[in-house]
Amino acid sequence: MIGMGGRHNWRLTSVDSFILCLLILLVQSIPAHQEGFISIKCCGGEGQTDSSSITWISDDQWYPDETGCQNIARASSDNYTTGHDKVRYFYLGNSEKRCYSLPTTPDRDYLIRGTFPFSNSVVGSVSSTFDVLVGVTPIDLVDSSGESQVEGIFRATDQYIDFCLVQETGDPYISQLELRPLSDDSSYLDGKDSTVLLKLVDRVDLGNNGIPIRFPDDPHDRIWTSQDTERVSLSAITTINNTISKTVAKVPLKVLETAITNEYSFQFLYIDLETRDCNYTIFLHFFELDDNVRPGQRVFDIYINNEKQQANFDIKENGSNYSELALNVTANGSLNLTLARVENKSKFGPILNAYEIMQVRQWVEGTHHRDVRVMDRVKDGLLQQNKGSKKLEGWSGDPCQPSSWDGLACHYSNGSTIITKLNLSNNGFTGKIPEFARSSTLTAV
DSSP, X not given: OOOOOGGGTTSOOHHHHHHHHHHHHHHHHSOGGGTTOEEEETTOOTTEEOTTOOEEEESTTTOOOOTTEEEBOOOTTOTTOSSOOEEEEOOOOTTOEEEEEEEOOTTOEEEEEEEEOOGGGBTTOOOOEEEEEETTEEEEEEXXXXXXXXXXXXXXXXXXXXXXXXXXXXXXEESEEEEEEOOTTOOTTTTOOTTEEEEEEEEEETTOOSSXXXXXXXXXXXXXXXXXXXXXXXXXXXXXXXXXGGOOOSSOHHHHTEEEEXXXXXXXXXXXXXXXXXXXXXXXXXXXXXXXXXXXXXXEEEEETTEEEEEEEXXXXXXXXXEEEEEEEEESSOEEEEEEEOTTTOSSOOEEOEEEEEEEEXXXXXXXXXXXXXXXXXXXXXXXXXXXXXXXXXXXXXSSSSSOOTTEEEEEEXXXXXXXXXXXXXXXXXXOOOHHHHTSSSOOO
């Protein structure tokens, strides 16, 4: 492991200094009701406010060079647009990465979301694929043939988190990046710990045929997409009931104002999931919108891939109109969620207001934090002598994973990755390597 001389421990690393400056900027520019929000429009301007009253900042704090900035041609009906019309491209070599380091509070849960436009919306673009990482944990592979959002939920273990794009083919790109703190009662990681990452598969507000619901209706700025009830031959029901405002729910009240129902049963089918055994958590949100329904009158079973997961479910069994379930399953390639009325026992068919499907991914541990701190300080010292260096810009995110920075050798041992060698002789840097790096166990030539 890299040695850290005691007389150097007081120094801020480049990441520490950047995070501190970013926090000061956010305090000055972000409204109080968006505390903890980080909303980045790549290649955009500072202090812009969208139709949801969210205040956005530019990513020039991370990447001041505008060489990779391109305009986007978007349709007004695009699902993910917030009026932003730019994208940042990173022109990288094989398997290189670029990362955004965002400030976090250890032991707090966060939602992180990146937006990647359809490549044809960018003039002169070519097809590309690239991995998206939260920390060093892969969360998705973006293919430029379609517009996409990548969203994950994680528990912070440090004072910052890296959101990284790793080149596969072509050039990676990004249009927007968002970080949202979640409340302590969000329940997404209940029964789990910091060793998992939840990847969003879908989040649906049933019975809503209008625009998606997000901030300010959802204080956490989760995006609840609408559902075409005609496609699944269901009845949509809506109410603005006085009892709904008294409900303690973990979803926005506006989401609970609509639902779907059927006299007998209904189902949702996902057929394009990963073709390997993966773990999923399905969150189901129920609110009984018909005050005439009594306990025992709407009872139904819940199946996932034709296996009964919940028998004789009754929303009002415990005297409340609101209930929720979290079901854990393993699936390969597809998921079939079915709600079916219990015959000869229930007067009414099943009802559902909203659901979320999350893929559970194992959290990948990064390089030992002490080694990371030392390398941040090495990078900071070299940047002072090699301003604008593209090689140092490539020193982004974790120094060892998924591939090591140019000039480093890393080794995995006893559950942790450590740096075993630093060799800068072929990197063309000018100036001297910082003294504390020379005095460490690294081999610096």
